[in-house]
Structure formats: structure tokens, C-alpha cells
Amino acid sequence: MANKISLTNDYPVIKNSDQLYNRALGLIPSVTQTLAKGPGQWVKGVAPKYLVKGKGSHVWDADGNEYIDYMMAVGPLSLGYAYPKVDEAIKKQLEDGITFSMMHPLEVEVAELISGIIPNAEAVRYSKTGADATSAAVRLARAYTGKNKILCCGYHGWHDWYIAVTARNLGIPEAVQAISFTFNYNDIDSVKNSIDDDVAAVILEPVVFQEPKNNFLQKLAELCEQKNVVLIFDEMWTGFRMAVGGAQEYFGITPDLATYSKAVANGMPISILTGKRKIMNLANEDIFFYTTFGGEALSLAAVKATIDELREKNVPKYLNEQGKKLKDGYNSIAQKLGMDYTKAIGYNWRSMAAFDEKAGDPLVQKSLMQQEMIKRGVLWQGFHNMSFSHSDADADYTLQALEESLSVLKKAVDENKLKEMLRGEPVQPVFRKVDNFNMKPVKK
Ligand SMILES: Cc1ncc(COP(=O)(O)O)c(C=O)c1O
Known part of the structure; x- marks a missing residue:
């Protein structure tokens, strides 16, 4: 029988997941389309690999096991799976058509809506993926300034200009690698040292897990x-989540350009580029940014319904309150158990459990926690990506599961049995790096 969410479960049976995985091996390179959803981020041998259904904050895997989900599709499900108001909007639009031979009125309606919410949205464009939007922003920045180099911080998608700064840069021309660099968050000098006469844009996620210190974002805006x-603010995570108007609204800083996706459409594939008219106007005729599905209507209908709900229910406030229970709860359990080597860090709406290597390999600690949370019916990668569907009952249950799982981790650390108690292969490091890699050589 498939597992329900319960503290007394055995480890889930994942036979169907494994069968699908074996069919994918050799046919689908890397097996996954999204690294964070792929098998490398889940304990092989314990975690399911395929999900087939979701409702609210709960999901069901290919073997019928049920879990509370704290990944929420790596961010998009701000309201929750199969959220009625959004799904009704999608179905209603589906009756009239998905994509058309001419523009659709929703393109205008949604642009008007966004321009009333996002502080820098003097102009608005749509595309399909986050990488589309960040790459369009980078192209606009180069066109506007007549310069070439890009300084970035965070993760910005799969396109050449960004992947050039990572270790996985095979296939990217050296000429591109020579003009993309990173800087360190909260280190204004690392930006100052890297800005030369050929820098076109600074792009960053306004926050990841650290808060900005010493007016970092303000200083960055002034320097630029x-x-x-x-x-460019890459607001893929912060947008429509930290506040409805994202980090721009939250910090009161208006970047030249900003990019959005994820939370804005509750799971439908759409990205949004907003910005100051003087730069965005270059997309009238000068730069090229067009794609077949750019004005696809189901996603636009989902954006409209999602934004209505985010505003009406003040969802950012809820995510903050509900997430605080988990973040603070995690930390008070760890403190009570005397585990000074693990801590939940970050913002309440997306906190992350961090593990110190003084207690053993952090990835093995995280893997053991994941294993024990999955056993108890919680799909957990160390993140608490909150949605409007995470109920009080979910939060209470998750805290119990965290308490039991942290106790297992403590025992493993105390008895030096971390690897022994892990029943599968540990998870791999996450791809995204934020600090101290591929910095631009300091100016002479
Ligand atoms: C901050 C940020 N920027 C850009 C992207 C790229 O978005 P996509 O995967 O939709 O291309 C992501 C994806 O996770 C992201 O988190």
C-alpha cells in the first residue's frame, strides 16, 4: 500500500519511479529537464523520482505515495497545486484558444496590471522562460550602453552569457567567456573593482538567502x-513573493530592468521583462526579442488570476508568517537538541537548512535529513519554499517530522554513523554558486 503522510511510515516503495527512471536512462540525456528536479538532488534509493499529481501543498508520486511538498515545482506554485481560481481561468481561456494568429487582448490587460504593480514597469514584455527574460535584458543593456561586459551574481539561466561564468561552460565560445564575470553579494568593492569602461550591465538576484547589508542594493544602484x-534585478524568486511588487517594492529600489517568472503564474510557463522606457524602447525596432509562444493566452490568463489572488489574499504576508513557523521552529528544535551545526537561514518565505562541516559532510547530513523527512511524508530538499496552500496543519506536522528527523541526524552525528545510516546515495551539490567564483581580474 502506498504511504500516506504519517510519522509511522516505512520508507516509501518507489518501484514505478525507478522503472520510469530506467526507461529514461540512455534516452533522455541527464534524465531531467530541470537540474533541481532531477535525481541528483534526491537521495537515490530512497526518494521518489516522478510525481504524477498535486493538490494544494500535497503531491503524489508515481507509486501513489503522498507527501507535503516544500519545493513547489522549484518556485512557481505560489498559490498551490491545482488552485481552483487559477485553473478555472486557464480552463475558461482553453475554451477560446491557447495561442492565436494575432495578438491577444490579455497581452494588453496583463501589461496594464503589471505596470500598476512593478515600480520600474514603464514597459512590459513577455516570454516563456526565465533565461529568455534575463537574456533579453542583457541584450537591451548592451544595446543601450554600447558596451559588452556583464557582471552577475546568482543564477540567471542556461544561456551562453551566464553559463560562461560557471564550471560547466563547455560549448560556449571563449569570446563570450571573456566578457561575463561575477561579483560577490554584499561586497560593493567587488563590483567597483570589476566595473571598467566596457561593462554594460550588473545583474543580480536582489536577495538569495542573505539580507542586503550596509545599503548594498542602494549603493549598487548609485554606482551603476x-x-x-x-x-538588472533578476526577480525570478523575489517577484510576486517577497511582496507583490517584489524586491523593488520591498526595498524601495528601482532598477533599470527587471525579470520575473515563477510565482507570477502559479505554474504556467511565462516570464516577464519590465523596465524603464528609455531602455525598453530599444525593443521597438533596434533589438530582436520575439518568440512564437510569447503571447500564449493560457499563461496570461493564469497571470491575471494569480495576481488577483496574490493581492486579494495578501499572499506575501501569509508566506512570510507560515514560513516563519518553519524557520524559527527548525532553529528552536536544533537548539533544544544541542545541534549547533545546523540552522535554517534566509527569508521566511524561502528558508534553507544549512549544515556545518564540523559535524560531517554537509551533503550527507542534508541527505540523511531528506531521507528521514521523506519517510515521514515530507518532500524536502533543505528548502522551505512556501505557498498559500501550506496550511497550519501542514506546518504543525512538518515541525513534528523535522523534530524526529533532526533527532535521527543528531544520533548519526553523535555516533559517527552518518554514512552508515544513509540508505542511498547522497545528494549532489546544487549547481548555483553565489560567491567567489569567476570574478573579473582586478583592474590594474
Ligand atoms: C533567479 C533565477 N534566474 C533565472 C532563472 C532561469 O529561469 P528558467 O529556468 O525558467 O530559464 C532561474 C531558474 O531557476 C532563477 O532562479
Whole structure:
């Protein structure tokens, strides 16, 4: 029988998941289309690999096991799986058509809606993926400034200009690698040292897990203005989640360009580029940014319904409150158990459990926690990606599961049995790096 969410479960049976995985091996390179959803981020041998259904904050895997989900599709499900108001909007639009031979009125309606919410949205464009939007922003910045180099911080998608800064840069021309660099978050000097006459744009996620310190974002905006560098906020995570108007609204800082996706459409594939008219106007005729599905109507209908609900229910406030229970709860359990080597860090709406190597390999600690949470019916990668569907009952249950799983981790650490108690292969490091890699050599 498939597992329900219960503290007394055995480890789930994952036979169907494994069968699907074996069919995919050799046919689908890397097996997954999204690294964070792929098998490398889940304990092989214990975690399911395929999900077939979701409702609210709960999901069911290919073997029928039920879990509370804290990944929420790696961010998009701000309201929850199969959220009625959004699904009704999608179904209603489906009756009239998905994509058309001419523009659709929703393109205008949604642009008007967004321009009333996002502070820098003097102009609005749509595309399908986050990488489309960040790459369009980078192209606009180069066109506007007549310069080439890009300084970035965070993860910005799979396209050449960004992947050039990572270790996985095979296939990217050296000429591109020579003009993309990173800087360190909260380190204004690392930006100052890297800005030269050829820097077109600074792009960053306004926050990841650290809070900005010493007016970092403000100083960055001033520096970019002084140096004629386009400031781009990549708000894929912060947008429509940290506040409905994202980090721009939350911090009161208006970047030249900003990019959105994930939370804005509750799971439908759409990305949004907003920005100051003087730069965005280059997309009238000068730069090329067009794609067949750019105005696809189901996603636009989903955006409209999602934004209505985010505003009406003040969802960012709820995510913050519900997430605080988990973040604070995690930390008070760890403290009570005397585990000074693990801590939940970050913002309440997306906190992350961090593990110190003084207690053993952090990836093995995280894997053991994941194994024990999955056993108890919680799909957990160390993140608490909150949605409007995570109920009080979910939070209470999750805290119990965390308490039991942290106790298992403590025992493993105390008895030096971390690897022994892990029943599968540990998870791999996450791809995204934020600090101290591929910095631009300091100017002479
Ligand atoms: C901050 C940020 N920027 C850009 C992207 C790329 O978005 P996509 O995977 O939709 O291309 C992501 C994806 O996770 C992201 O988190």
C-alpha cells in the first residue's frame, strides 16, 4: 500500500519511479529537464523520482505515495497545486484558444496590471522562460550602453552569457567567456573593482538567502547610475513573493530592468521583462526579442488570476508568517537538541537548512535529513519554499517530522554513523554558486 503522510511510515516503495527512471536512462540525456528536479538532488534509493499529481501543498508520486511538498515545482506554485481560481481561468481561456494568429487582448490587460504593480514597469514584455527574460535584458543593456561586459551574481539561466561564468561552460565560445564575470553579494568593492569602461550591465538576484547589508542594493544602484551601467534585478524568486511588487517594492529600489517568472503564474510557463522606457524602447525596432509562444493566452490568463489572488489574499504576508513557523521552529528544535551545526537561514518565505562541516559532510547530513523527512511524508530538499496552500496543519506536522528527523541526524552525528545510516546515495551539490567564483581580474 502506498504511504500516506504519517510519522509511522516505512520508507516509501518507489518501484514505478525507478522503472520510469530506467526507461529514461540512455534516452533522455541527464534524465531531467530541470537540474533541481532531477535525481541528483534526491537521495537515490530512497526518494521518489516522478510525481504524477498535486493538490494544494500535497503531491503524489508515481507509486501513489503522498507527501507535503516544500519545493513547489522549484518556485512557481505560489498559490498551490491545482488552485481552483487559477485553473478555472486557464480552463475558461482553453475554451477560446491557447495561442492565436494575432495578438491577444490579455497581452494588453496583463501589461496594464503589471505596470500598476512593478515600480520600474514603464514597459512590459513577455516570454516563456526565465533565461529568455534575463537574456533579453542583457541584450537591451548592451544595446543601450554600447558596451559588452556583464557582471552577475546568482543564477540567471542556461544561456551562453551566464553559463560562461560557471564550471560547466563547455560549448560556449571563449569570446563570450571573456566578457561575463561575477561579483560577490554584499561586497560593493567587488563590483567597483570589476566595473571598467566596457561593462554594460550588473545583474543580480536582489536577495538569495542573505539580507542586503550596509545599503548594498542602494549603493549598487548609485554606482551603476554613475558609471552608465544598466542595473538588472533578476526577480525570478523575489517577484510576486517577497511582496507583490517584489524586491523593488520591498526595498524601495528601482532598477533599470527587471525579470520575473515563477510565482507570477502559479505554474504556467511565462516570464516577464519590465523596465524603464528609455531602455525598453530599444525593443521597438533596434533589438530582436520575439518568440512564437510569447503571447500564449493560457499563461496570461493564469497571470491575471494569480495576481488577483496574490493581492486579494495578501499572499506575501501569509508566506512570510507560515514560513516563519518553519524557520524559527527548525532553529528552536536544533537548539533544544544541542545541534549547533545546523540552522535554517534566509527569508521566511524561502528558508534553507544549512549544515556545518564540523559535524560531517554537509551533503550527507542534508541527505540523511531528506531521507528521514521523506519517510515521514515530507518532500524536502533543505528548502522551505512556501505557498498559500501550506496550511497550519501542514506546518504543525512538518515541525513534528523535522523534530524526529533532526533527532535521527543528531544520533548519526553523535555516533559517527552518518554514512552508515544513509540508505542511498547522497545528494549532489546544487549547481548555483553565489560567491567567489569567476570574478573579473582586478583592474590594474
Ligand atoms: C533567479 C533565477 N534566474 C533565472 C532563472 C532561469 O529561469 P528558467 O529556468 O525558467 O530559464 C532561474 C531558474 O531557476 C532563477 O532562479
